[in-house]
Amino acid sequence: MRVDIGNALASVASPGVSRDALDQLDETVARAHERIERGRADDEFGYASLNLPERTDAAAIEDAVEPLTDAEAILTVGIGGSALGAATVSQALGGLSADGENADAAPLYVLDNVDPARVREILAEVPLDRTAVNVVSRSGTTAETLSNFLVVREAMEAAGVDWTERTVVTTGEEGPLRELADRHDMPALDVPEGVPGRFSALSAVGLVPAAIQGHDIEGLIEGGRAGADSLAGSLFESPAYAYGAVSYALDQRGASITAMMPYEERLEYFAEWFAQLWAESLGKDGLGQTPARALGATDQHSQLQLYRAGPRDKMVTLVRARERADREIPETDIDGLAYLGGSSLGELLDAEFEATEASLAAAGRPNVRIELDRLDAESVGELLYGMEAACILAGELYDIETFNQPAVEWGKRAARGLLGGGDFEEADAVAEKTELLVK
Numbered sequence: 001m002r003v004d005i006g007n008a009l010a011s012v013a014s015p016g017v018s019r020d021a022l023d024q025l026d027e028t029v030a031r032a033h034e035r036i037e038r039g040r041a042d043d044e045f046g047y048a049s050l051n052l053p054e055r056t057d058a059a060a061i062e063d064a065v066e067p068l069t070d071a072e073a074i075l076t077v078g079i080g081g082s083a084l085g086a087a088t089v090s091q092a093l094g095g096l097s098a099d100g101e102n103a104d105a106a107p108l109y110v111l112d113n114v115d116p117a118r119v120r121e122i123l124a125e126v127p128l129d130r131t132a133v134n135v136v137s138r139s140g141t142t143a144e145t146l147s148n149f150l151v152v153r154e155a156m157e158a159a160g161v162d163w164t165e166r167t168v169v170t171t172g173e174e175g176p177l178r179e180l181a182d183r184h185d186m187p188a189l190d191v192p193e194g195v196p197g198r199f200s201a202l203s204a205v206g207l208v209p210a211a212i213q214g215h216d217i218e219g220l221i222e223g224g225r226a227g228a229d230s231l232a233g234s235l236f237e238s239p240a241y242a243y244g245a246v247s248y249a250l251d252q253r254g255a256s257i258t259a260m261m262p263y264e265e266r267l268e269y270f271a272e273w274f275a276q277l278w279a280e281s282l283g284k285d286g287l288g289q290t291p292a293r294a295l296g297a298t299d300q301h302s303q304l305q306l307y308r309a310g311p312r313d314k315m316v317t318l319v320r321a322r323e324r325a326d327r328e329i330p331e332t333d334i335d336g337l338a339y340l341g342g343s344s345l346g347e348l349l350d351a352e353f354e355a356t357e358a359s360l361a362a363a364g365r366p367n368v369r370i371e372l373d374r375l376d377a378e379s380v381g382e383l384l385y386g387m388e389a390a391c392i393l394a395g396e397l398y399d400i401e402t403f404n405q406p407a408v409e410w411g412k413r414a415a416r417g418l419l420g421g422g423d424f425e426e427a428d429a430v431a432e433k434t435e436l437l438v439k
């Protein structure tokens with residue numbers, strides 16, 4: 001993974017960071033790195049995330065899913081980090097749909113919301129008797145995940161399918177899901193101790209569908225190791241720290257929004273995964289950058305107008321793989337389009353990547369380039385690890401608690417109260433809504 005922060009320098013962009021300011025910040029990065037390394041050495045809660053490449057047992061994951069590798073579809077039931085990691089890994093490696101290069105890989109369906117229409121669509125589309133159900137929840141009590149699982153289980157029973165033969169569980173040491181797996185002797189994998197869900201993609205939480213699809217999960221973990229090896233006491237020697245430090249510095253100078261804009265369809269879920277990682281980790285004490293999800297080249301015809309000519313409150317990250325499967329553009333005699341003929345879609349995508357990057361720089365809008373050699377297991381593993389390390393470094397620089405998410409609990413209590421799941425004052429507050437209704 002290579003990170004180019006040149007277009008974030010004050011000589012190019014406003015807001016921008018001067019080289020002197022980066023040099024000064026680098027002293028803080030060095031101390032932050034020491035703190036991170038102490039946390040890793042002690043396997044401290046949260047910091048332990050950066051030890052996953054050493055802890056994740058690929059063989060245990062492959063053994064657990066072995067009975068399900070005949071699946072013709074995979075259904076991941078989870079939410080937040082308990083779904084986005086799996087979706088990101090599988091999509092990046094080509095596994096979300098059977099029409100990609102991995103035509104033989106079972107397509108992955110992600111059930112990470114409780115929209116009845118979507119649940120109905122998926123249950124009508126997957127062959128329930130030949131589907132592997134991957135239900136993931138650290139707590140084992142998340143309402144959306146457990147509700148969806150109960151609905152999926154009921155549909156399988158109604159179809160005469162033994163769901164206990166088609167389900168692998170990834171959960172904590174205790175809780176309803178663990179009890180269910182134990183009761184029905186189902187394969188159950190452990191969520192990694194001390195690792196928040198949004199940091200657990202390189203564990204069973206994120207690797208089960210990829211393992212069922214036959215992807216190289218050892219390679220993903222090896223990529224994470226490469227990410228770990230690239231951590232150093234200077235932002236100028238560590239791509240991950242360069243990204244985390246520049247993001248922090250730009251935010252401090254007004255770039256309160258960070259647009260993640262991969263130029264790869266297979267990284268669309270990655271942008272969503274990044275959004276949770278960045279928002280849920282850094283959105284504390286009135287601080288934190290707002291992640292925006294974008295996709296190149298598509299959003300050049302959409303959000304780029306705002307990124308280039310709107311408020312100077314954003315940074316844009318452009319991500320691409322240098323090697324990709326390509327497709328030639330046929331020659332054409334259509335007036336004005338002959339220049340496209342004989343070129344290729346990949347060349348066009350690269351030209352648009354570079355043009356968008358230069359377009360933002362020409363308007364003085366800060367942007368960072370992240371490049372991978374290719375979208376293979378090692379590169380994807382290093383990218384995910386690198387963003388996690390960048391986030392943890394940024395958390396040290398903001399001096400906030402990176403690894404909890406207290407703000408999401410209020411809404412959970414309110415919803416639970418509304419459903420009669422307990423007596424919560426938050427539910428009472430719902431009834432007190434200030435109303436100004438316009439019909």
Ligand SMILES: O=P(O)(O)OC[C@H]1O[C@](O)(CO)[C@@H](O)[C@@H]1O
Nearest residue numbers: 079080081082137138139142197
């Ligand atoms: O894995 P669980 O416990 O179901 O949690 C799912 C998601 O919900 C959160 O805890 C937030 O409510 C996320 O941090 C987590 O990724």
